[in-house]
Amino acid sequence: QLQLVESGGGLVQSGGSLRLSCTASRFTLDYYGVGWFRQAPGKEREGVSCISNGDNTFYSESVKGRFTISRDNAKNTVFLQMDKLKPEDTGVYYCVKEAYLGAQAMCRAEYTSWGRGTQVTVSP
DSSP states (O other): OOEEEEEOOEEEETTOOEEEEEEEESSOGGGSEEEEEEEOTTSOOEEEEEEOTTOOEEEOTTTTTTEEEEEEGGGTEEEEEEOSOOGGGOEEEEEEEESSOOHHHHHHSOOSOOOOOEEEEEEO
């Protein structure tokens, strides 16, 4: 079964940093685009940052300038470096793979299959 596993979440104070990892199991991730989505309590899931299979990137306005998405093909992993974290960044973060859409379209698409995600909590 093709699988993505999210990790790296935790509790951090406002202004702090975390690096999330999205690691692929049983397939090569560099053939795919990868999107990071988050779901805050009581809110709909939203696309935060996406990277296409051609390494084009997209960031939502709420995270632009603070988050950086990158991939390490040797580790079969896509990272989301999150700096200057704010309490409103709190939520469960998920990653998805995408074979066809570009980065911006990926972050605005709706997906139906999600992994377990990783919890990010930013205290004031």
